[in-house]
Amino acid sequence: MSSNEVNAVLAEHAPAIWKSLSRLGRAAFYPRDIPFQAAQAKATRYNATIGQITDGSGSIVPLPSVRRVLRTLDDDDRNRALLYSPIDGILELRERWHEWQRPDDALPTSLPVVTNGLTHGLSIAADLFGDPGRKVIVGAPFWGNYRQIFEVRTGSELIPAQCFTSQGYRPESLAAALNAIPGSEPAIVILNFPSNPVGYMPSAAERASLIGLLDDAAEKRPVIAICDDAYQGLVYEEGVPRDSLFFDLMGRNDQLVPIRVAGSTKEMVFFGGRVGFLTLPFSPDHEVAVALEDKIRSLIRSAIGSPCSLSQMVLLQALRSDTLTSETHATYDLLAARYRKLKAALACVVDPPFASLPFNSGVFALLELPESLDADRARQSLIADQSTGLVSAQGRYLRIAFCSVAEDDIEELVGRTVLGLRSQVAG
Amino acid sequence: MSSNEVNAVLAEHAPAIWKSLSRLGRAAFYPRDIPFQAAQAKATRYNATIGQITDGSGSIVPLPSVRRVLRTLDDDDRNRALLYSPIDGILELRERWHEWQRPDDALPTSLPVVTNGLTHGLSIAADLFGDPGRKVIVGAPFWGNYRQIFEVRTGSELIPAQCFTSQGYRPESLAAALNAIPGSEPAIVILNFPSNPVGYMPSAAERASLIGLLDDAAEKRPVIAICDDAYQGLVYEEGVPRDSLFFDLMGRNDQLVPIRVAGSTKEMVFFGGRVGFLTLPFSPDHEVAVALEDKIRSLIRSAIGSPCSLSQMVLLQALRSDTLTSETHATYDLLAARYRKLKAALACVVDPPFASLPFNSGVFALLELPESLDADRARQSLIADQSTGLVSAQGRYLRIAFCSVAEDDIEELVGRTVLGLRSQVAG
Numbered sequence: 082m083s084s085n086e087v088n089a090v091l092a093e094h095a096p097a098i099w100k101s102l103s104r105l106g107r108a109a110f111y112p113r114d115i116p117f118q119a120a121q122a123k124a125t126r127y128n129a130t131i132g133q134i135t136d137g138s139g140s141i142v143p144l145p146s147v148r149r150v151l152r153t154l155d156d157d158d159r160n161r162a163l164l165y166s167p168i169d170g171i172l173e174l175r176e177r178w179h180e181w182q183r184p185d186d187a188l189p190t191s192l193p194v195v196t197n198g199l200t201h202g203l204s205i206a207a208d209l210f211g212d213p214g215r216k217v218i219v220g221a222p223f224w225g226n227y228r229q230i231f232e233v234r235t236g237s238e239l240i241p242a243q244c245f246t247s248q249g250y251r252p253e254s255l256a257a258a259l260n261a262i263p264g265s266e267p268a269i270v271i272l273n274f275p276s277n278p279v280g281y282m283p284s285a286a287e288r289a290s291l292i293g294l295l296d297d298a299a300e301k302r303p304v305i306a307i308c309d310d311a312y313q314g315l316v317y318e319e320g321v322p323r324d325s326l327f328f329d330l331m332g333r334n335d336q337l338v339p340i341r342v343a344g345s346t347k348e349m350v351f352f353g354g355r356v357g358f359l360t361l362p363f364s365p366d367h368e369v370a371v372a373l374e375d376k377i378r379s380l381i382r383s384a385i386g387s388p389c390s391l392s393q394m395v396l397l398q399a400l401r402s403d404t405l406t407s408e409t410h411a412t413y414d415l416l417a418a419r420y421r422k423l424k425a426a427l428a429c430v431v432d433p434p435f436a437s438l439p440f441n442s443g444v445f446a447l448l449e450l451p452e453s454l455d456a457d458r459a460r461q462s463l464i465a466d467q468s469t470g471l472v473s474a475q476g477r478y479l480r481i482a483f484c485s486v487a488e489d490d491i492e493e494l495v496g497r498t499v500l501g502l503r504s505q506v507a508g
Numbered sequence: 509m510s511s512n513e514v515n516a517v518l519a520e521h522a523p524a525i526w527k528s529l530s531r532l533g534r535a536a537f538y539p540r541d542i543p544f545q546a547a548q549a550k551a552t553r554y555n556a557t558i559g560q561i562t563d564g565s566g567s568i569v570p571l572p573s574v575r576r577v578l579r580t581l582d583d584d585d586r587n588r589a590l591l592y593s594p595i596d597g598i599l600e601l602r603e604r605w606h607e608w609q610r611p612d613d614a615l616p617t618s619l620p621v622v623t624n625g626l627t628h629g630l631s632i633a634a635d636l637f638g639d640p641g642r643k644v645i646v647g648a649p650f651w652g653n654y655r656q657i658f659e660v661r662t663g664s665e666l667i668p669a670q671c672f673t674s675q676g677y678r679p680e681s682l683a684a685a686l687n688a689i690p691g692s693e694p695a696i697v698i699l700n701f702p703s704n705p706v707g708y709m710p711s712a713a714e715r716a717s718l719i720g721l722l723d724d725a726a727e728k729r730p731v732i733a734i735c736d737d738a739y740q741g742l743v744y745e746e747g748v749p750r751d752s753l754f755f756d757l758m759g760r761n762d763q764l765v766p767i768r769v770a771g772s773t774k775e776m777v778f779f780g781g782r783v784g785f786l787t788l789p790f791s792p793d794h795e796v797a798v799a800l801e802d803k804i805r806s807l808i809r810s811a812i813g814s815p816c817s818l819s820q821m822v823l824l825q826a827l828r829s830d831t832l833t834s835e836t837h838a839t840y841d842l843l844a845a846r847y848r849k850l851k852a853a854l855a856c857v858v859d860p861p862f863a864s865l866p867f868n869s870g871v872f873a874l875l876e877l878p879e880s881l882d883a884d885r886a887r888q889s890l891i892a893d894q895s896t897g898l899v900s901a902q903g904r905y906l907r908i909a910f911c912s913v914a915e916d917d918i919e920e921l922v923g924r925t926v927l928g929l930r931s932q933v934a935g
Contacts, residue, residue, distance in 0.1 A: 108660050114652040115899055118887065122897025127921040129909045130897045132704065132871050134777050134839060137914025142842060143777055146829040150580050150822050163780045197624055197782075200813030225541040229810035233535050277559065350561045350570055353590045353817025355624075383656035386627030389816045390780025395577050402573035412561060415569060444559050460545065470549025470557040472542055482556045487564025494554040 084110035090372040097303035097336040098369065101267035103212040103235065109379040116168055116382070133164055154394065162394035165386075168378045170195025170358075171393045177400040178358050182313075182343060187328040190341075191370040193358035194377055195388045199311050202342035202359040203230050208380050209373075210269055210305050211235030218258045219271040220244035222278055222438075222447060222475050224309075227271060237269070245279045247436035247449055250287050256294040259304070267303040270295065272326050275312040275443030278472070278480040282316045282323070282442040292329055299337035306330055310343040312443040315413065317420045321441055331362035338362065345396050347444065350412055354392035416444060419483045419491060426495040434502040435479070444484035448498075450477050451506060459505055466504070467497040511537035517799040524730035524763040525796065528694035530639040530662065536806040543595055543809070560591055581821065589821035592813075595805045597622025597785075598820045604827040605785050609740075609770060614755040617768075618797040620785035621804055622815045626738050629769035629786040630657050635807050636800075637696055637732050638662030645685045646698040647671035649705055649865075649874060649902050654698060664696070672706045674863035674876055677714050683721040686731070694730040697722065699753050702739035702870030705899070705907040709743045709750070709869040719756055726764035733757055737770040739870040742840065744847045748868055758789035765789065772823050774871065777839055781819035843871060846910045846918060853922040861929040862906070871911035875925075877904050878933060886932055893931070894924040 087110050091099040111117070119130040128139070136142055141163040143151075151159045161171065169175070175192050182193070196202040211217070213236035219227055221241035231237045242258040244251050255270065262268055272291075275282045283291055298304050308327040316323045330339035344357030359377065363370035381387065399405055423446055427437050435448040450456055456473035463469045463479075472480040479498070486494055514537050518526040538544070546557040555566070563569055568590040570578075578586045588598065596602070602619050609620070623629040638644070640663035646654055648668035658664045669685040671678050682697065689695055699718075702709045710718060725731050735754040743750045757766035771784030786804065790797035808814065826832055850873055854864050862875040877883055883900035890896045890906075899907040906925070913921055 104663070105661060108663075112652060112656065114901075118899045119897070121888070122891050124895075125891055125897035126895040127913060127917055127924060128897040129907075129913045129921060130899050131912055132774070132909045133779050133912055134774065134843065134871065135912045137912065137917055139912075141777060141779070142839065144826055144832075144835040144839070146826040146832065146835060147776065147778060147822060150825045152580060153577050161780070163778065165779045197816070198813040200809070201811065204811045225539060226809060226813075229539065229806060233806065234532060234810050236531070236535075347559070347561065349574065350568060351574060351590065352560050352568070352592045353588070353821075355813065355816045379656060379660065382627070382653060383661050384628065384631045384811060386625040386653075386782065389624070389782045389819055391822065392816055392818050394780075395574060395818065398577045399571055399573040405571075405573065408571040408573060412569065412571070416561065444561070461548070464549050464552055468551075468553040470546070470552040470555040472545050472557050474541075480556075482559045485558055485560055485562045485564065485566075486554060486556045490554055490564055494556060497554060 084108060087372045087375050090368050095369040098338055098373070101210050101303045101305050103208065103210055103215070106209040106376060109376040111375045111378040111382070131165070158394050162391045164390060166195070166388050166390040166393055168382050168387050169374065170388055171390065171397065174393050174397045174400065177397065181400060182358070182360070184324045184328055188332050189364035190331070191361040191363055191374065192365045193360045194374060195393060196344070196357040196359050197385055197388050198355035199309065199342050199344045199346060199357040200226065200230065201385070202344070202357045203307065203309060204234070205359060205377055205380050206307050206340055206342065207231050207235050209376065211237040214238065215267070215269065216240055216262050217269040217271065218242055218255060220255060220273070220276070222478050224273065224277045225474065245276070245281060245438050247438055249439055250281060250283055252283070252287055252291040252294060255291070256298065259298040262302070265302045267305065269305045269307060271307050271309060273309040273311070274326060275315055277311065277443065278445050278474050278478065279438050279447045280440035280443040280445040281438070282321050285320070285322055288322055288326070292326070295330065295337060296333055299334045303336045303338065306337060306339040308339055308341045310341060312347055313343055314348060315416060315444065316442040317417045318441040327360070327362070348409065349396060349399055351392070351396060354396060355389060356392050356396050416484060419486065419488050422488050422491040423481065423483045423495070426492045430495065430499055434499060434506050444482060446481045446483060448479045448481070450479065450502070454502065454505055459502060462505055463498060463501045467501040469494060469497045469501065471498065511535060514799045514802050517795050522796040525765055525800070528637050528730045528732050530635065530637055530642070533636040533803060536803040538802045538805040538809070558592070585821050589818045591817060593622070593815050593817040593820055595809050595814050596801065597815055598817065598824065601820050601824045601827065604824065608827060609785070609787070611751045611755055615759050616791035617758070618788035618790055618801065619792045620787045621801060622820060623771070623784040623786050624812055624815050625773060625782035626736065626769050626771045626784040627653065627657065628812070629771070629784045630734065630736060631661065632786060632804055632807050633734050633767055633769065634658050634662050636803065638664040641665065642694070642696065643667055643689050644696040644698065645669055645682060647682060647700070647703070649905050651700065651704045652901065672703070672708060672865050674865055676866055677708060677710055679710070679714055679718040679721060682718070683725065686725040689729070692729045694732065696732045696734060698734050698736060700736040700738070701753060702742055704738065704870065705872050705901050705905065706865050706874045707867035707870040707872040708865070709748050712747070712749055715749055715753070719753070722757065722764060723761055726761045730763045730765065733764060733766040735766055735768045737768060738774055740770055740775055742774070742843060742871065743869040744844045745868040754787070754789070775836065776823060776826055778823060781823060782816060783819050783823050843911060846913065846915050849915050849918040850908065850910045850922070853919045857922065857926055861926060861933050871909060873908045873910060875906045875908070877906065877929070881929065881932055886929060889932055890925060890928045894928040896921060896924045896928065898925065
């Protein structure tokens with residue numbers, strides 16, 4: 082397909098998506114060059130299509146020092162780990178992740194495309210839909226890199242909606258921000274649950290209200306709802322729904338287009354591997370999925386060539402493992418114990434020099450400081466005076482990453498934080 | 509530094525670069541958020557800065573099924589393979605690559621920044637310097653992905669200069685294309701030697717003439733010379749210089765700014781690893797290197813988060829190896845034998861139904877077809893009738909990737925190609 086053909090499919094079958102595409106999103110199409118031609122020549126006896134250094138039968142000729150490190154992989158897997166990955170990822174991995182991520186009652190979705198970590202998935206969404214002037218609504222406090230991914234890269238305008246407050250989660254702030262956008266121009270909404278930096282997952286009632294307001298907003302304009310599900314599954318309170326909003330948002334409204342970005346970074350404790358997945362709310366053979374994935378392959382190929390095969394093959398070993406579920410439960414239990422300890426320690430602070438925002442999930446908790454304190458100065462004092470490292474955010478918050486603190490250290494961490502902040506309030 | 513401060517440094521100390529920066533290149537700056545703050549908190553006793561799942565002392569808590577695959581790495585290396593990489597790459601790897609890539613008499617350069625394969629390095633250069641209307645000159649025939657990286661992504665205008673002909677290499681075509689650009693507006697030139705798809709490295713005389721004409725062009729306008737050195741070292745003819753042009757182009761002219769993109773994909777036969785390196789023509793502490801790397805870190809973080817740690821740690825094992833040089837020589841010898849076989853086989857074809865472009869390096873050879881044949885139709889017929897897979901390029905060329913054909917199959921590959929093309933010319 083040419084760019085025109087791909088665009089014609091979208092204009093006809095997905096007008097809301099077509100209206101929402103950026104300049105780059107409209108220009109992108111996957112050319113019929115080397116990877117495409119190599120796929121066509123796959124069965125030839127004399128295959129001289131791809132510039133990979135092989136033995137002449139498709140197997141890599143690795144350096145011995147690389148081969149040695151990867152000797153725990155069998156020959157076939159090692160070979161695949163060292164050769165180029167397909168642009169959209171290794172098929173077996175995509176299929177296994179597809180199974181892994183789907184709730185039982187979910188509607189059909191596309192086969193997830195492999196991205197270089199979750200940020201790359203977000204960046205692909207920004208490439209597709211971000212343009213100068215495009216409004217991107219995000220619940221605040223939010224992860225600072227969204228500003229770089231959307232605003233700096235594409236020139237779109239990030240609009241923080243103050244959803245997370247010490248009094249609770251306020252989805253209506255998102256609705257207000259959406260309704261303030263003039264006319265029927267498309268909007269992007271970033272939905273990050275469990276959230277970074279807040280560590281919050283909506284209750285069933287809040288979730289219903291959030292879904293309802295997005296549905297309403299999509300009556301008026303196309304809404305691209307990017308579900309950043311980095312912390313999928315890490316929900317520590319009974320009764321709080323754990324599944325991604327993506328599966329609830331799809332199939333409701335032609336103008337409401339959820340896109341799922343998830344991956345192994347936190348779910349499989351594979352931070353250094355950079356394996357993420359992007360999923361579209363259409364069945365794999367749906368013409369809109371085919372057209373959008375053509376554009377996505379173009380965006381992957383022109384930004385990073387192809388995703389890392391080595392990481393994909395290592396992750397594949399985990400996804401093939403019979404014990405994967407119990408292995409991820411062990412991670413969950415470790416984090417849940419730290420969560421409970423932190424929750425208890427914060428609850429015990431008498432007259433705290435901060436308000437702690439509601440948290441029930443993820444790997445973070447967030448403290449809102451009194452107005453007399455500057456969060457970044459407070460952060461630096463905690464390093465210098467209390468040997469305690471937190472992250473300051475948006476001028477008034479301190480973020481605690483309890484995922485990187487041992488359970489036994491959490492009380493002391495809270496104690497030192499309280500001590501340090503008190504002396505700063507006093508000073 | 510803020511974006512304004514970074515830009516002020518470039519405007520003052522590198523006006524040619526400042527004039528050449530794109531909208532995105534000017535907007536990019538590395539924010540002082542999580543990775544920056546985590547670095548400041550590195551020595552704290554209670555470090556809750558980064559959202560990584562660790563034991564509380566900075567070591568990852570891996571899934572057993574992932575740990576098992578990586579058991580050939582020692583504890584420290586495995587830990588680094590599974591945790592986030594620094595945004596600009598793992599320091600020991602950058603230092604070892606720096607040593608690996610430098611000719612003995614080279615001027616000081618920046619410490620290479622790790623990219624997700626070479627394409628990502630090219631894409632960073634496109635992000636920095638590509639803008640709608642910006643002219644990007646490339647010697648033709650050229651690698652098709654340049655069009656996606658520069659034109660599709662940034663809206664710049666790719667201008668092919670017919671440098672590679674069956675009569676020889678014509679650097680003066682580049683000069684003509686550069687001189688045809690009006691006024692003193694900045695230009696980008698892509699220099700890919702050994703080249704894809706041609707497999708050509710300039711002779712000493714051609715190289716001198718190429719350097720001279722780039723130097724001349726830079727009298728009139730800033731010239732950003734992107735050296736795509738993917739096939740570094742794979743030069744099979746005696747007397748043809750093997751070092752990257754990057755080292756010859758730096759330090760000549762303030763308006764001539766070479767940027768080196770190289771990596772392990774071909775040099776270390778690590779196609780699936782996606783480890784590339786981007787090097788700037790300034791010493792590491794030069795204020796222009798510091799300012800540009802601030803922007804580059806921003807572009808990496810907002811596109812892919814961070815580069816893959818796992819691949820970096822595997823490559824590091826190779827770079828630490830005492831036998832690395834002999835290991836890479838073995839790869840070279842394998843390819844050189846195939847090169848000689850292909851060269852000989854093509855020379856023996858009586859009355860060939862193509863002109864073969866001069867080739868002396870890299871992993872490809874390129875055949876120019878008679879005007880009566882369409883290259884893509886010829887390619888499809890070769891698959892169907894001769895079980896022979898080649899890649900068609902730019903309508904009139906067929907590319908032979910001899911790196912993926914066994915030495916013993918090369919004569920037959922050439923025979924079948926001749927047979928197939930002859931029958932098509934006759935048909």
